[in-house]
Amino acid sequence: MSHASLANQSPLPSIEDRVDAIELFLQQLVLLLETEPAITATLLATWTRLAGAHMRRSGSASAQQLAALDRLVEQLT
Numbered sequence: 001m002s003h004a005s006l007a008n009q010s011p012l013p014s015i016e017d018r019v020d021a022i023e024l025f026l027q028q029l030v031l032l033l034e035t036e037p038a039i040t041a042t043l044l045a046t047w048t049r050l051a052g053a054h055m056r057r058s059g060s061a062s063a064q065q066l067a068a069l070d071r072l073v074e075q076l077t
């Protein structure tokens with residue numbers, strides 16, 4: 001997804017939600033790096049989407065945090 005189409009989505013996550021999303025993303029990145037030495041951007045995006053789906057089902061992250069995480073992952077692909 002291009003940066004222009006990301007900008008057209010609304011509402012934009014708050015700075016706090018964006019920081020929380022980056023923390024979630026980094027947690028997933030560390031876990032993936034520990035278990036998968038041949039990581040690619042595509043693999044990272046796929047893994048993060050799966051983790052985000054689990055977080056949505058379990059309620060372990062807010063909708064705003066997950067929206068920010070989705071936007072971050074879209075920049076990988």
